[in-house]
Amino acid sequence: TMSKFIGNNLLKLGKKIVAVGRNYAEHAKELKNDIPTEPVLFLKPHSSIIRKGKAIECPAEVTELHHEVELGLVIGKPGRDIAKENAEKHIAGYVLALDMTARNLQDAAKKKGLPWSVAKGYDTFCPISDFIHTHNLPRPHDAALWLKVDDQLRQSGSCRDMIFDIPTLIAHISSIMSLNEGDLILTGTPSGVGPVRPGQVITAGLTLDNQTLAEIRFPVVERKRSKL
Amino acid sequence: TMSKFIGNNLLKLGKKIVAVGRNYAEHAKELKNDIPTEPVLFLKPHSSIIRKGKAIECPAEVTELHHEVELGLVIGKPGRDIAKENAEKHIAGYVLALDMTARNLQDAAKKKGLPWSVAKGYDTFCPISDFIHTHNLPRPHDAALWLKVDDQLRQSGSCRDMIFDIPTLIAHISSIMSLNEGDLILTGTPSGVGPVRPGQVITAGLTLDNQTLAEIRFPVVERKRSKL
Ligand SMILES: [Mg+2]
Ligand SMILES: [Mg+2]
Ligand SMILES: [Mg+2]
Numbered sequence: 001t002m003s004k005f006i007g008n009n010l011l012k013l014g015k016k017i018v019a020v021g022r023n024y025a026e027h028a029k030e031l032k033n034d035i036p037t038e039p040v041l042f043l044k045p046h047s048s049i050i051r052k053g054k055a056i057e058c059p060a061e062v063t064e065l066h067h068e069v070e071l072g073l074v075i076g077k078p079g080r081d082i083a084k085e086n087a088e089k090h091i092a093g094y095v096l097a098l099d100m101t102a103r104n105l106q107d108a109a110k111k112k113g114l115p116w117s118v119a120k121g122y123d124t125f126c127p128i129s130d131f132i133h134t135h136n137l138p139r140p141h142d143a144a145l146w147l148k149v150d151d152q153l154r155q156s157g158s159c160r161d162m163i164f165d166i167p168t169l170i171a172h173i174s175s176i177m178s179l180n181e182g183d184l185i186l187t188g189t190p191s192g193v194g195p196v197r198p199g200q201v202i203t204a205g206l207t208l209d210n211q212t213l214a215e216i217r218f219p220v221v222e223r224k225r226s227k228l
Numbered sequence: 229t230m231s232k233f234i235g236n237n238l239l240k241l242g243k244k245i246v247a248v249g250r251n252y253a254e255h256a257k258e259l260k261n262d263i264p265t266e267p268v269l270f271l272k273p274h275s276s277i278i279r280k281g282k283a284i285e286c287p288a289e290v291t292e293l294h295h296e297v298e299l300g301l302v303i304g305k306p307g308r309d310i311a312k313e314n315a316e317k318h319i320a321g322y323v324l325a326l327d328m329t330a331r332n333l334q335d336a337a338k339k340k341g342l343p344w345s346v347a348k349g350y351d352t353f354c355p356i357s358d359f360i361h362t363h364n365l366p367r368p369h370d371a372a373l374w375l376k377v378d379d380q381l382r383q384s385g386s387c388r389d390m391i392f393d394i395p396t397l398i399a400h401i402s403s404i405m406s407l408n409e410g411d412l413i414l415t416g417t418p419s420g421v422g423p424v425r426p427g428q429v430i431t432a433g434l435t436l437d438n439q440t441l442a443e444i445r446f447p448v449v450e451r452k453r454s455k456l
Contacts, residue, residue, distance in 0.1 A: 015243045015244075015273070015274040041346055043271040043272075043345045046243040047243070059404075081453045081454060109341070110342075113338030115249070115269065115271075117270045118269050118404055121404065121405050123308065123405055176287075176350055177273050177276065180275060225309045
């Protein structure tokens with residue numbers, strides 16, 4: 001459809017991915033983190049995005065590659081200091097996204113007080129679905145997310161359980177950094193995150209009232225490269 | 229000139245800013261950090277870039293805003309797993325850049341093992357100069373950087389003192405994330421970082437053999453915004 005075409009091109013225009021950590025209480029607990037009192041924000045590079053037909057690549061130094069299934073917001077209208085009550089107007093649509101994470105590198109960075117950017121930023125670490133127009137997801141907090149590794153269900157959650165809801169996230173993020181057309185916000189993952197290995201396949205879906213609005217499938221492969 | 233026009237447009241095309249922390253030994257020591265054994269990388273959002281005529285905005289919660297003067301590399305040719313010996317071919321030019329940092333927020337994040345993205349990512353936190361073509365800076369490691377706050381010289385360093393040199397940075401970064409046209413790499417700051425307050429003015433320059441290739445001037449102002 002025309003709106004899908006526009007939405008997928010909007011995603012190419014975007015420059016930044018702002019991701020929210022620990023936005024579901026059960027997930028914060030499973031990684032032994034405190035429930036945050038304000039959104040935990042980090043950036044993933046746009047170069048980490050992959051679309052259908054591509055594979056998630058696991059480099060040798062990533063000994064613990066974790067899946068995190070998330071609802072992604074696609075910004076359609078630029079804004080800064082956006083008020084909560086206007087937040088919805090800035091959303092053009094949604095994607096189902098995976099916030100792939102090198103958990104071993106993230107754990108090491110956390111211990112040393114170092115940035116998360118490498119742990120979150122490798123090429124292929126942000127697989128996303130086709131664009132979902134807001135018309136097709138009128139109540140995003142009622143969406144449900146699931147994720148399987150091969151045949152095993154690993155994550156199954158409801159966007160109702162976000163600690164900071166979508167308007168709060170947009171207001172908070174835009175008070176720090178301006179949001180522009182095509183920018184992507186990853187809203188956090190429900191519990192059940194865990195490891196995947198090369199040879200396994202991740203499938204995930206986003207549903208509303210038991211109707212599937214997006215489904216993705218990404219195989220995990222080894223990242224091959226010549227040594228530096 | 230034509231190449232300046234092309235370079236400045238290249239900067240608009242870019243999507244990511246990869247910054248290197250602790251790449252000068254004297255600076256690592258002044259913040260009481262260890263000398264790193266591999267480059268410390270973090271991302272700044274493209275939305276933090278400002279050009280001449282704009283001001284650096286200091287939000288109320290940023291009680292300690294620090295200046296860091298840095299040499300920026302502008303990528304002209306996309307690449308992944310770039311070998312050190314080919315790194316130079318991927319650079320279209322340079323900018324003089326300020327990696328503005330909310331040191332109070334960064335210190336708090338480091339203590340909690342949280343990301344640096346907010347501390348480094350506010351709007352206006354990446355002032356840059358006009359584009360400098362590679363022809364005009366044939367020996368980037370011989371460049372010198374200086375920074376003044378009002379009339380006081382705060383930073384004065386040589387790119388010769390980088391711990392990880394430019395080819396090493398490009399090889400390392402591109403082994404993690406692909407580099408694309410217009411992407412910007414901030415190569416780290418020499419010692420002398422320190423606070424600036426609204427009302428002060430930052431000037432900085434990049435010289436080669438005592439010839440000025442770039443000079444920038446950015447006033448610091450309060451960021452005004454309505455409360456969330
Ligand atoms: Mg970015
Ligand atoms: Mg996540
Ligand atoms: Mg810096």
